[in-house]
Amino acid sequence: QQQVKQSPQSLIVQKGGISIINCAYENTAFDYFPWYQQFPGKGPALLIAIRPDVSEKKEGRFTISFNKSAKQFSLHIMDSQPGDSATYFCAAATQGGSEKLVFGKGTKLTVNP
Amino acid sequence: KAGVTQTPRYLIKTRGQQVTLSCSPISGHRSVSWYQQTPGQGLQFLFEYFSETQRNKGNFPGRFSGRQFSNSRSEMNVSTLELGDSALYLCASSLVWGGTDTQYFGPGTRLTVL
Numbered sequence: 001q002q003q004v005k006q007s008p009q010s011l012i013v014q015k016g017g018i019s020i021i022n023c024a025y026e027n028t029a030f031d032y033f034p035w036y037q038q039f040p041g042k043g044p045a046l047l048i049a050i051r052p053d054v055s056e057k058k059e060g061r062f063t064i065s066f067n068k069s070a071k072q073f074s075l076h077i078m079d080s081q082p083g084d085s086a087t088y089f090c091a092a093a094t095q096g097g098s099e100k101l102v103f104g105k106g107t108k109l110t111v112n113p
Numbered sequence: 114k115a116g117v118t119q120t121p122r123y124l125i126k127t128r129g130q131q132v133t134l135s136c137s138p139i140s141g142h143r144s145v146s147w148y149q150q151t152p153g154q155g156l157q158f159l160f161e162y163f164s165e166t167q168r169n170k171g172n173f174p175g176r177f178s179g180r181q182f183s184n185s186r187s188e189m190n191v192s193t194l195e196l197g198d199s200a201l202y203l204c205a206s207s208l209v210w211g212g213t214d215t216q217y218f219g220p221g222t223r224l225t226v227l
C-alpha cells in the first residue's frame with residue numbers, strides 16, 4: 001500500500017519555467033510534509049517542509065501548497081534553473097513517537113537551458 | 114559541522130554472504146534512521162534508533178538488523194544476502210526523536226549483490 005503517491009515520474013521544463021510536482025497522501029495522521037532534493041551520488045537533502053496548520057510556505061523560488069481537505073500537497077519551483085535538475089521526493093510523517101518518513105516514488109526533473 | 118558519514122561507500126558481495134554498514138551521525142544528533150533506496154520501490158524505511166534502542170521497524174525480513182552505540186553511531190547488518198538486496202542504503206540523523214525534527218541524510222552505501 002503506497003501511502004504517498006507522487007506525480008509525475010519525470011518532468012522536463014525550460015529554463016525560467018515553473019516546475020510543479022504533486023503528492024497525495026492517505027493517512028490523515030500525517031502532520032509533517034517535507035520535500036527532499038537528491039542529486040546523483042548524493043543522499044536526499046531537505047528542501048522545504050510544511051505542517052498542516054498553513055496552506056502555503058515559500059522559501060526563495062520554492063513553494064509548498066497544502067490542501068488538507070483534499071489530502072494533497074505540491075511543490076512549485078519558480079524560475080527553474082538547470083541546477084535544479086535533480087530527483088525530488090515528497091514525504092510525510094507523524095509527529096510524536098517516530099522519525100519514520102514515508103516517501104513518494106520521486107520525480108526526476110530536467111531543466112533545459 | 115561535519116555531515117552524516119557512511120562507510121563504506123561502495124560494497125560488492127555475493128549471495129549468501131552478510132554485510133555490515135556503518136553510519137556516524139552529525140555530532141550531537143542522537144537519532145538515527147536507515148532507509149533502503151531502489152529504483153523500483155523508492156525510499157523505504159528500515160528502522161530507527163534512539164538512545165541505543167530500536168524505536169520503530171519497517172516491513173523488512175529479519176535478515177535486516179541494526180544497532181546503535183552509546184556514541185550514537187549506528188550499524189546495520191544484512192545476513193544471507195539476496196540479489197534483491199542490491200540497493201543504496203541511506204542513513205539519516207536528527208537531533209532528537211519523535212518530533213519530526215529535520216533528518217539529515219548521508220551519501221549512502223551502494224551495495225551490489227552478485
